[in-house]
Amino acid sequence: MVFGMKRGFLKPSDRGDSPAPSKIKSTANAFDASSRLNDGRPQSQFQFSETCRLYCENPLIVLADYRRPSQSCLLFLPPKNADIVVVDSLESVVTISKWQLWKEPRPAPPPDPPFVIQNAGEKGHGMFARRPIARGELIVLERPVYVSPRIVEVNPDQKKVFYNATLAGLSRTAQTSILSLHNAEPGTEDVGHIRGVILTNALAVRMPHTEERYPGLFPHLCKANHDCTPNAHYSFCVHTFTGRFHAVRPIPEGKEITIGYTDLLAPRIQRQEELSARYKFGCACATCRLPPVLAAVSDTKRLSIASYFESMKTSNIPQGASLARVKELVRWAEEDYLIEAASILAISGLRLARRDGDQTETLMFTVNAINHVRALEGNDSASVATLASRLGLSIQDLTLILDKGSPSASIDYGLIQQLLSKSE
Numbered sequence: 148m149v150f151g152m153k154r155g156f157l158k159p160s161d162r163g164d165s166p167a168p169s170k171i172k173s174t175a176n177a178f179d180a181s182s183r184l185n186d187g188r189p190q191s192q193f194q195f196s197e198t199c200r201l202y203c204e205n206p207l208i209v210l211a212d213y214r215r216p217s218q219s220c221l222l223f224l225p226p227k228n229a230d231i232v233v234v235d236s237l238e239s240v241v242t243i244s245k246w247q248l249w250k251e252p253r254p255a256p257p258p259d260p261p262f263v264i265q266n267a268g269e270k271g272h273g274m275f276a277r278r279p280i281a282r283g284e285l286i287v288l289e290r291p292v293y294v295s296p297r298i299v300e301v302n303p304d305q306k307k308v309f310y311n312a313t314l315a316g317l318s319r320t321a322q323t324s325i326l327s328l329h330n331a332e333p334g335t336e337d338v339g340h341i342r343g344v345i346l347t348n349a350l351a352v353r354m355p356h357t358e359e360r361y362p363g364l365f366p367h368l369c370k371a372n373h374d375c376t377p378n379a380h381y382s383f384c385v386h387t388f389t390g391r392f393h394a395v396r397p398i399p400e401g402k403e404i405t406i407g408y409t410d411l412l413a414p415r416i417q418r419q420e421e422l423s424a425r426y427k428f429g430c431a432c433a434t435c436r437l438p439p440v441l442a443a444v445s446d447t448k449r450l451s452i453a454s455y456f457e458s459m460k461t462s463n464i465p466q467g468a469s470l471a472r473v474k475e476l477v478r479w480a481e482e483d484y485l486i487e488a489a490s491i492l493a494i495s496g497l498r499l500a501r502r503d504g505d506q507t508e509t510l511m512f513t514v515n516a517i518n519h520v521r522a523l524e525g526n527d528s529a530s531v532a533t534l535a536s537r538l539g540l541s542i543q544d545l546t547l548i549l550d551k552g553s554p555s556a557s558i559d560y561g562l563i564q565q566l567l568s569k570s571e
């Protein structure tokens with residue numbers, strides 16, 4: 148579950164070094180192969196000299212800086228078909244190269260992609276619905292082409308070489324997709340294009356070997372524009388190493404598919420300031436264009452939810468929280484299609500109801516939470532399975548219940564009761 152993750156987690160102030168190539172050289176010309184690292188020897192056994200450069204074919208690993216073993220390395224995956232580059236320390240690169248997931252077949256995108264990338268006027272390119280998309284439908288699923296930690300340690304003299312190498316190992320298609328991403332960061336020409344590209348486009352990637360989320364670049368996902376009431380949700384599935392968008396409400400054919408880049412619970416003025424500072428645009432979405440009275444209502448609702456979340460930081464069940472208040476906040480979140488917030492609130496509500504021994508409310512909140520998590524992350528989400536198991540219901544039973552009607556209002560609670568009594 149990706150509660151709380153938002154696109155803008157990588158700020159210019161904490162980005163470290165993320166420059167890049169102005170010219171892409173072929174990998175073979177950029178480095179001398181002088182050592183190999185495919186026999187699993189611990190990195191401490193390697194002799195690093197200032198000019199040491201390293202190649203491995205399976206998978207291809209290029210050690211681009213070498214003075215300290217912890218410094219940044221590149222890993223191109225999968226072997227001989229480099230559609231992903233991972234930048235990390237040597238220790239991590241060795242670990243990553245051994246992930247089982249590279250041996251498994253690559254996850255397939257939806258067979259009939261419901262989106263198209265096209266001109267979005269002043270916004271540049273954008274993602275649009277090719278056909279009507281249902282709530283909870285998987286819109287796009289893809290692996291990142293470029294993943295790096297937030298702070299990349301590179302010797303200043305070697306930055307250009309290093310960042311040239313990061314792209315040089317990729318397939319032509321993957322290179323082209325990175326180079327076609329928008330760069331909203333001025334003044335990055337000196338170190339190359341990719342620094343600004345990461346700042347403008349990065350989405351959070353969960354790495355199986357660390358709690359840290361890494362910035363990742365995706366060919367299609369990064370083409371989606373922002374809306375303060377987005378109709379799609381980004382999540383990252385660590386088991387398949389894929390980023391996904393799901394529709395959080397029905398999207399009509401031709402409508403733009405949008406995600407939230409910033410904290411959607413912040414008031415309008417704050418959202419606009421952040422979008423302007425980081426992404427260099429003034430947001431003119433429908434929520435930002437609300438007349439003053441309605442804008443104030445929208446801000447109040449969002450701030451109230453944010454304040455409840457703040458109080459959840461000290462306790463899962465905040466002091467003084469009541470079922471009535473949580474229900475009201477869920478309703479507000481649903482009215483504004485803030486589905487991620489609605490799902491977190493519903494989970495909080497179910498905890499509260501359980502504490503109070505209120506079985507009916509526990510059931511209602513659990514189903515409500517499942518319904519929203521399904522919209523955010525799809526039926527195969529681990530969070531859906533966890534919530535379903537709390538009810539003692541199978542995913543099939545749940546699907547039967549929830550697919551009778553997508554809005555939470557039309558959930559068939561009678562049927563749930565029936566199934567629950569059957570499973571007891």
Ligand SMILES: C[S@@+](CC[C@H](N)C(=O)[O-])C[C@H]1O[C@@H](n2cnc3c(N)ncnc32)[C@H](O)[C@@H]1O
Binds near residue numbers: 269328426431
């Ligand atoms: C991740 S890119 C999105 C794809 C981009 N539009 C493109 O052409 O590749 C982010 C950039 O898109 C533009 N953008 C995104 N959402 C926007 C919006 N709601 N209004 C205006 N520009 C937007 C801004 O230039 C922003 O820096």
